[in-house]
Amino acid sequence: MIKKRSYFKSRSLPYLLILPQVLITLTFFYWPAVQGVVSSFQLSDPFGLYTKFVWFDNFIALFKDPLYLKSIATTLFFSGSVAFVSITFGLFLATMANRVLKVTTLTRTLLIWPYAIAPAISGILWLFLLHPSYGVVAIFIEDFLGIDWNPLLQSSHAMLMIVMASAWKNVSYNFVFFLAGLQAIPHSLIEAAAMDGASPFRRFWTITFPLLSPTMFFVTVMTIIFSFFESFGIIHAVTQGGPGGSTNILVYKVYQDGFIGLNLGSSSAQSVVLMSLIILITFLQFKYVERKVQYTG
Amino acid sequence: MSKMKCFWLIMAVTMMISFAGSAFAKPIEINWWHAMRGARGETVQKIVDGFNSSQSEYKVIPTYKGEYDEVVNAGVAAVRAGKQPHILQSFEVGTQTMMLSGAIYPVYQLMADKGYKIDWSRYLQPVLSYYMNADGNLMSMPFNSSTPVMYYNVELFKKAGIPMLSKDEPITWDEMGEITAKLVKSGVEGGMVTAWQSWTQVENYSAIQNLPFASKANGYEGLDTELQINNDKVINHIARLKSWMSDNRFYYGGQKYQGPKSEFIAQNAGIYIDSISGIAKLQAAATFDWDVAPLPVESWNKKPQNSIIGGASLWVFKGLPAKDYAGVAAFMNYLSGNGPQILWHKETGYFPITLGAYEQLKEEGYYKENPFQEVGIKQLTRQIPNKNSRGLRLGYFIQIRNIVNEELELVWNDSKTPQQAMDSAVARSNIKLREFERTYK
Numbered sequence: 001m002i003k004k005r006s007y008f009k010s011r012s013l014p015y016l017l018i019l020p021q022v023l024i025t026l027t028f029f030y031w032p033a034v035q036g037v038v039s040s041f042q043l044s045d046p047f048g049l050y051t052k053f054v055w056f057d058n059f060i061a062l063f064k065d066p067l068y069l070k071s072i073a074t075t076l077f078f079s080g081s082v083a084f085v086s087i088t089f090g091l092f093l094a095t096m097a098n099r100v101l102k103v104t105t106l107t108r109t110l111l112i113w114p115y116a117i118a119p120a121i122s123g124i125l126w127l128f129l130l131h132p133s134y135g136v137v138a139i140f141i142e143d144f145l146g147i148d149w150n151p152l153l154q155s156s157h158a159m160l161m162i163v164m165a166s167a168w169k170n171v172s173y174n175f176v177f178f179l180a181g182l183q184a185i186p187h188s189l190i191e192a193a194a195m196d197g198a199s200p201f202r203r204f205w206t207i208t209f210p211l212l213s214p215t216m217f218f219v220t221v222m223t224i225i226f227s228f229f230e231s232f233g234i235i236h237a238v239t240q241g242g243p244g245g246s247t248n249i250l251v252y253k254v255y256q257d258g259f260i261g262l263n264l265g266s267s268s269a270q271s272v273v274l275m276s277l278i279i280l281i282t283f284l285q286f287k288y289v290e291r292k293v294q295y296t297g
Numbered sequence: 298m299s300k301m302k303c304f305w306l307i308m309a310v311t312m313m314i315s316f317a318g319s320a321f322a323k324p325i326e327i328n329w330w331h332a333m334r335g336a337r338g339e340t341v342q343k344i345v346d347g348f349n350s351s352q353s354e355y356k357v358i359p360t361y362k363g364e365y366d367e368v369v370n371a372g373v374a375a376v377r378a379g380k381q382p383h384i385l386q387s388f389e390v391g392t393q394t395m396m397l398s399g400a401i402y403p404v405y406q407l408m409a410d411k412g413y414k415i416d417w418s419r420y421l422q423p424v425l426s427y428y429m430n431a432d433g434n435l436m437s438m439p440f441n442s443s444t445p446v447m448y449y450n451v452e453l454f455k456k457a458g459i460p461m462l463s464k465d466e467p468i469t470w471d472e473m474g475e476i477t478a479k480l481v482k483s484g485v486e487g488g489m490v491t492a493w494q495s496w497t498q499v500e501n502y503s504a505i506q507n508l509p510f511a512s513k514a515n516g517y518e519g520l521d522t523e524l525q526i527n528n529d530k531v532i533n534h535i536a537r538l539k540s541w542m543s544d545n546r547f548y549y550g551g552q553k554y555q556g557p558k559s560e561f562i563a564q565n566a567g568i569y570i571d572s573i574s575g576i577a578k579l580q581a582a583a584t585f586d587w588d589v590a591p592l593p594v595e596s597w598n599k600k601p602q603n604s605i606i607g608g609a610s611l612w613v614f615k616g617l618p619a620k621d622y623a624g625v626a627a628f629m630n631y632l633s634g635n636g637p638q639i640l641w642h643k644e645t646g647y648f649p650i651t652l653g654a655y656e657q658l659k660e661e662g663y664y665k666e667n668p669f670q671e672v673g674i675k676q677l678t679r680q681i682p683n684k685n686s687r688g689l690r691l692g693y694f695i696q697i698r699n700i701v702n703e704e705l706e707l708v709w710n711d712s713k714t715p716q717q718a719m720d721s722a723v724a725r726s727n728i729k730l731r732e733f734e735r736t737y738k
Contacts, residue, residue: 043736046373047398050737061732067725133550133559152551153710242552244706260366261696262373262394266732 033275040268058269067245068253068270072277075249078163079227085167086223087216090174095204097175098182108179115172119233126165127238151239155246158239162247165238166231173226174219181215182208213293221285228278250274324356327624328382331359332368332609333441336577340644344637348628355624365391365609366695372614376400381614383625386440388609389427390694393516395612396436397692397737402615402622404629405435411626419652420633423603423677426687428610431517437610438629441647443572444604444673445497447593448579451586453567457483462590464672469596470537473568477546480567487548488541489568490557495701496607497570497592499526502534504605504686506598516690520734524697524726527719530595535715539708549709552702558582572607573673576646589669591676602686604676608647648674692733697726 040058044051062068097107114122129137132150141149151157185208193203209216232251235241241248241256248256251274258267333341338361345357362368365388372385376398387395395401408415417425417435424439449462457479462468468476477488491497503510509525516522541547550556554571561569562582569575570592579587594601611632613625631637638654641647643663649655655674658664664671680686691697704718704725713721 043732045398045736046369046394047376047400049399052736061728065728131556133556133563133565152556153549153706155710240552242703242706243710244712245703256699257696259370261693261699262369262391263693263696263729263732265736 036268036271036275038268039264040272042268043265046262046264054265058265059273061266062269062273067248070245071248071250071253074247075228075251078159078166078231078247078249079224081159081163082166082170082227082231083220083223085163086170086174087219089167089171090219091178091212091216093171093175094178094182095208097179108176111175112172114169115176117169119166119169119230120237122169123162123165123234123237126161126168126234130161151243153243155243158243158247162231162234162238165234166227169234170223170226174223177215177219178212181212185211217285217289217293220289221282224281225278228274250277324354325621325624327355327357327384327621327628329357329359329384329386329611330362330368330371330382331386332361332363332365332388333386334361337441337645340641343640343644344632347637348631351631352627355627357624357628369394372612376614379616381616383613383617383621384628385612385614386609387437387612389607389688390698392428392437392610392688393690393692393694393733396430396690400614400616401436402613403430403434403436404438404611404613407613407622407626408629411623413626413630415630415633421648421650421652421655421674421678423682423687424606424648424650426682427606429687437612438632439606439610439650440608440632441574441641441645442606442608442650443574443647444606444677445493445501445570445592446573446673446676447590448561448569448571448575448587449590450561450564450567451588453480453483453485453564453585457485457567461588464588464590464668465675467591467594467601467676470534470593471596473593474537474541474546477541477568478544481545485564485567486545487560487566488546489570490548490550490560490566492550492554492557492569492571492575493607494552494705495698498534498538498705499531499701500689501592501604503531504603505592505601506530506595507600507602507683507685509685510689511691514684515688516692517684517687520692520730520737522691522730524723524730526701527716527723532715532719535705535708535719539715542709549706552706573648573670574646576669589672591672601679603678603680603682605686605688606648606677642670646670648677691730692737693729696729700725700729 041053041055042051043054043057093111097111117125127135129135130149130151132138132142132152138149141147149157151161189207189211190203193207198206228249229251231249232255235247235249235252236255239247241252250270254267254270254274257263257270261267329345331338331341341359345359349356360382362371365386368385369387369391372381372387375381381400405417420439421442423444424442425435427442428437428439429435447462451461454461454476459476459479473489480488500510502508503526508528508530509515511522511524511526513519513522538547542549548560548566550558550560550566554575557566557569558571558575558578560566562579562584564585573589576589592604611629613622613629633651635651635654635657638649638651639658642649642654642658649658682688701722704713704722707713708715708718
């Protein structure tokens with residue numbers, strides 16, 4: 001029988017030790033979440049003097065609103081694009097960095113930098129490049145490429161801009177994890193495949209990629225959660241949901257309706273929908289994608 | 298002196314000082330949460346210092362709580378926690394929410410209760426009317442008020458051979474079309490740009506043309522109000538701006554002021570519509586001669602109404618110690634005096650709210666030296682405000698403005714016709730208005 005290395009004599013000590021963490025989680029996560037769910041069933045003025053229980057009215061109003069449904073579609077498109085762009089680039093850069101060994105430390109450090117930048121600042125940086133009135137790159141696009149670049153009016157331009165700003169920030173994060181994942185793959189496997197005559201692409205596709213799948217899975221989940229929530233700062237700085245609501249993703253709408261517009265019932269209902277959506281997506285990922293993930297090397 | 302003696306001496310002196318301190322009552326502290334940052338915040342501090350040094354009973358403590366929406370949210374949270382400040386600055390779009398909050402002490406009542414007999418007719422009426430209830434009683438003290446005007450580039454006008462505009466008589470929108478055409482013809486990239494399109498092109502357009510923005514006297518007479526901006530005249534105006542976009546006579550630079558302002562400063566547009574508080578910004582940034590004119594009117598509109606204001610007012614919260622309110626009233630009274638009003642106007646460009654301050658400024662010859670400043674006041678006071686021009690009293694007004702902005706953008710980018718966009722703006726806003734009405738039933 002294996003002997004336990006350490007154990008607690010007192011039964012209450014372990015509970016005491018996890019108590020601070022439990023308290024923090026309860027206060028800052030569960031309590032507000034419960035409050036949010038409660039007020040999503042209410043119609044309430046900001047000062048809380050008139051509060052009415054209205055069952056599912058807030059939700060019904062939301063799903064009757066074509067713009068809300070559009071906002072869900074926008075969010076899915078946005079986070080899908082951000083995930084695709086940032087994962088592709090992250091993986092590409094990591095593969096490259098894994099090969100180039102001379103200036104690795106410097107390259108890696110430089111590639112990690114964007115992640116340290118706050119989303120709002122990242123948004124402002126991209127705005128300085130691409131604003132139709134004062135953007136440096138925007139002037140180039142207009143003068144040399146002859147494209148009438150105007151993210152203030154063209155929905156597709158605005159979407160492109162926020163996808164780039166969000167993906168750019170997230171590439172570094174993905175890069176770090178992919179690089180770590182790549183370095184954990186034993187060289188002997190790849191060398192053996194090379195000796196068997198597998199091309200570099202085939203080696204990547206049949207050996208590296210499957211072995212990288214846990215990282216890929218983790219990174220996908222994290223990127224989607226990032227694009228659902230943290231991209232708020234970028235949208236706030238760059239488009240404010242415009243033009244014509246075309247970049248108004250769910251989390252920004254919650255802010256606009258709740259914080260700015262003081263429409264508490266509706267914005268709580270929106271948060272509940274947002275929360276359910278992210279739970280659903282994560283659940284689906286775990287249920288269907290994780291099956292294909294191989295954790296053992 | 299021995300150490301012991303020295304110690305006792307210090308003790309005695311300390312005791313005496315603290316005793317003397319408590320003999321004079323500590324001033325009552327009055328908290329004022331505001332959204333005035335930078336230079337405006339410094340002027341707020343000057344006004345407060347003036348009040349604090351004028352008497353010793355009360356001490357006003359101003360605190361910058363962030364942007365307008367952040368200040369309102371701070372106020373909401375504070376009221377819910379029972380720790381509200383005495384005075385809260387809230388932006389004009391939040392007027393209906395504040396008025397119905399049940400948490401406020403109406404200013405007219407406060408002033409009457411504390412024995413101040415104020416002749417409200419000596420105030421600028423379009424400023425007061427925005428914050429009055431249906432019975433004409435003032436609910437909050439106007440603080441920073443502005444109105445939109447038209448800025449134009451004098452040099453580009455000269456180059457295009459356009460005569461300078463009058464500071465009193467507004468041009469018509471037809472003339473605006475001709476002027477912008479000449480500007481574009483003379484080689485300027487764009488004719489006109491506008492900041493805050495919902496405020497300047499729909500809200501103020503309706504007020505000046507004497508058109509209702511919403512039913513029930515723009516919402517003053519009941520929560521069962523509905524938007525009415527899908528009328529022929531507003532739609533024509535939007536369609537006209539849209540048609541000007543095809544030859545760059547009108548150019549869209551964004552919902553707020555940054556984009557349009559930078560187009561004007563870069564001389565990409567000859568005309569720029571924005572709040573009078575833009576004067577200071579242009580003085581700091583523009584490298585060319587520019588001037589100010591009143592907003593254009595329709596040619597059929599022989600008697601243009603006053604424009605409406607934007608800005609914020611000061612709300613007094615109830616539920617604080619009764620003795621504090623005399624101080625709040627004293628401060629409000631001080632604030633509306635000529636001294637602070639003139640200082641405020643000169644340093645920030647916001648209107649003086651009393652006729653007294655305005656007349657004194659005129660006598661001093663201030664407007665001879667600064668003719669820009671008077672254009673807004675004249676436009677604001679050219680008529681007695683009526684039901685269409687005294688202001689807007691709508692629930693969820695921030696969202697409604699957002700909706701109007703969104704729908705206008707959909708016109709500008711060819712997704713909708715002006716009729717479709719305004720119909721949709723009305724339908725969407727009415728849903729919000731019904732939701733708001735239901736909350737307070």
